Every structure is written in structure tokens, then in C-alpha cells.
Amino acid sequence: MLTATPIRPGAFSPRLCKRILVACLVFCAAGPTRCDNSFLVNAVPQNLNDFYQGLKDRAASCQHSLAGGFYSIDNGTNTTSYCTNDPHRPSIIYLSGDNGKLSNMDVDCDGVQGGSQDDGRCSLGRSPDYQDATAFQDIIQSYNVGISDLNTYVHPYVVFGNSGSRPGWRTFDPTDHGVRPLSIMAVVCPGNKMVYGVWGDTNGDDGDKPMVGEVSIALATACWGKNMTGDSGYDGMDVLYVAFTGEDAVPGKSGADWAAKDYDTFERSLQPLGDKLVQRMRAGAPGKKVTNLWVVAGGAIAGGLWLAL
Structure with a gap:
């Protein structure tokens, strides 16, 4: 299950960004949906x-x-x-x-x-x-x-x-x-x-x-x-x-x-x-x-915040 933690502006950390990036890569690899597909899907x-x-x-x-x-x-x-x-x-x-x-x-x-x-x-x-x-x-x-x-x-x-x-x-x-x-x-x-x-x-x-x-x-x-x-x-x-x-x-x-x-x-x-x-x-x-993670081309929306990956 993919989850996302709401993030306050200025609260980024390398560890958190890495976790989100890994989650998105696992999500895209799990099925036939392409990571460059611009259509939103939900966990x-x-x-x-x-x-x-x-x-x-x-x-x-x-x-x-x-x-x-x-x-x-x-x-x-x-x-x-x-x-x-x-x-x-x-x-x-x-x-x-x-x-x-x-x-x-x-x-x-x-x-x-x-x-x-x-x-x-x-x-x-x-x-x-x-x-x-x-x-x-x-x-x-x-x-x-x-x-x-x-x-x-x-x-x-x-x-x-x-x-x-x-x-x-x-x-x-x-x-x-x-x-x-x-x-x-x-x-x-x-x-x-x-x-x-x-x-x-x-x-x-x-x-x-x-x-x-x-x-x-x-x-x-x-x-x-x-x-x-x-x-x-x-x-x-x-x-x-x-x-x-x-x-x-x-x-x-x-x-x-x-x-x-x-x-x-x-x-x-x-x-x-x-x-x-x-x-x-x-x-x-x-x-x-659960908290939704929306995966889109080039990033993710987590807790209402756009994350460029």
C-alpha cells in the first residue's frame, strides 16, 4: 500500500524525498502503466x-x-x-x-x-x-x-x-x-x-x-x-x-x-x-x-503538495 505523509513547506528532507521517489518507482514497476503516462491513478x-x-x-x-x-x-x-x-x-x-x-x-x-x-x-x-x-x-x-x-x-x-x-x-x-x-x-x-x-x-x-x-x-x-x-x-x-x-x-x-x-x-x-x-x-x-498518492508525469501529489521527482 502506498501512503504519503502531508508535508509542510520547508520540511523536506533527503530521506523523505528518497522514500517518496522509491514508492513511485515501485508503483510504476508493479504493472503495465508507464511512468511517463500523464493520466492520474490512485493507489x-x-x-x-x-x-x-x-x-x-x-x-x-x-x-x-x-x-x-x-x-x-x-x-x-x-x-x-x-x-x-x-x-x-x-x-x-x-x-x-x-x-x-x-x-x-x-x-x-x-x-x-x-x-x-x-x-x-x-x-x-x-x-x-x-x-x-x-x-x-x-x-x-x-x-x-x-x-x-x-x-x-x-x-x-x-x-x-x-x-x-x-x-x-x-x-x-x-x-x-x-x-x-x-x-x-x-x-x-x-x-x-x-x-x-x-x-x-x-x-x-x-x-x-x-x-x-x-x-x-x-x-x-x-x-x-x-x-x-x-x-x-x-x-x-x-x-x-x-x-x-x-x-x-x-x-x-x-x-x-x-x-x-x-x-x-x-x-x-x-x-x-x-x-x-x-x-x-x-x-x-x-x-x-489511507492517504492517497497520485502519480503523474514527473512527480507526485502527496498530502496536497506537489512533489517534483
Whole structure:
């Protein structure tokens, strides 16, 4: 677990700077995220990490299945389920497979494109199932914050839930179990990396199989770097997606910087509410609060102070 000690101006010491530098180097070496990646990621809080490791270590990862029969990989098996901690009063819903497997991460290019972070990795033609609108575009527009929809390059959104009317098609509606549109989700990637996202889109029945495990290119880039594209994702089955139930998980119009021009700004705006939601999780024992360390190109933010490394 990475931690950071709040530092007063003028209180630097060679020993402390060395500790922070080593922590950042270990963090970057722990997974595929590149140290020159300018996208912010967060160290995984201890209680969420315990939950994550517990699911991976169990042969039957799903505590209580709400719906099963979904595919995480197109050429894989339909053994991924929407699971919960409590079938009667769920506080979280997450994706889990069998034999300690969780989910992969594909890239969704739906919604608005363009802006300063549009580098063409989600250009038309690179995503075979591109839609020009996300599922909750009408809610975004009702916020009247200057944007018409989510931007895949800016907003770290998760595709969660499955809809469709084809015979035999597996479906799941998270709202039936208390998850609200545009609510905060936590995504854990291998290498002690966590990103706060929002539930921003759903899977339809326009493909061959009912799929799960898809995110905006902004979120995928935060976890894996800029090798992620509209037609190239991450196939490891060790990504955890956690949705939180209840109205208090929804940042609403003023609880997030929806009009942000870049991923970093929007991600920071989700952190206060995201931290509260994660800290109320239990993983066999009450979660304990940890201090966040944000790793960015050329330095770290520790205790609210920018540290150039």
C-alpha cells in the first residue's frame, strides 16, 4: 500500500524525498502503466485491496449472483456474473467470473469525441460498435453544464448493465438493484491501481454475445497507457469493477466537474465522493482510511503538495 505523509513547506528532507521517489518507482514497476503516462491513478485503499485479493483467491468469486451467463472475452466462456455483497440490501454490485477470475477491459468509444486529448485512438472505424450517444446523454444534458454527452477521452466511464430484446439474450439492469445512472464506480487494475469512474453506458444486443468489461478510452489509458485503442484492450481477467448503490453515490450536477477539458481534472473532481464510498466498504473487517498518492508525469501529489521527482 502506498501512503504519503502531508508535508509542510520547508520540511523536506533527503530521506523523505528518497522514500517518496522509491514508492513511485515501485508503483510504476508493479504493472503495465508507464511512468511517463500523464493520466492520474490512485493507489488501492487497503479495504478495497483486501476485497479484490479475496475474490481472486477464491474458487467461487461471486458472493451472491444477481445475474449470470455473460462474456468478458468474445472467444471465452459465459461465466461472468453480476454479483453483490447482500442480495436483500446490496451496497455494491461487481463483476466476477469463476475460479478467481474477474473481468477484462475493452475500450468503448461512444459519446462525444474531440478536444485536446483526442489523439485518434478512438477514431471512427476503430471501434466496431461505435454509437454517437451514451445511455445517459439525456441526464448529462439536463445538468446544463455546457456539454452534450460524455467524452470518451475525458470522462472515465464504465459500461455496466446489459439490455436487449433478442430471444435468449442475457440482460441485467443495475437500477433494479439500486445503482443510479452516472453514479461513481471504482475500477481496480493490477499493479495497485484504482480509478474512479462513473456508470456512463450500457451494453446492448447489437453484438454476437452479451459482453461485459468495457470502459471509456480515458479510463483504459489511466490503467494501461496509450497502447489502448478502440480496437485493442486488455485481456487479463483480473480487473475489478465495483458499482455503489444509493442516491448518495451520484455526484449530480455540482458534485463533479462534468465540463472538464481533460481526464485529470475530471478524475480529481470524483475523488472526494469516491473516497467516501470506498471507505464504507467492508472486506471481512472494517476498512481503514489511507492517504492517497497520485502519480503523474514527473512527480507526485502527496498530502496536497506537489512533489517534483
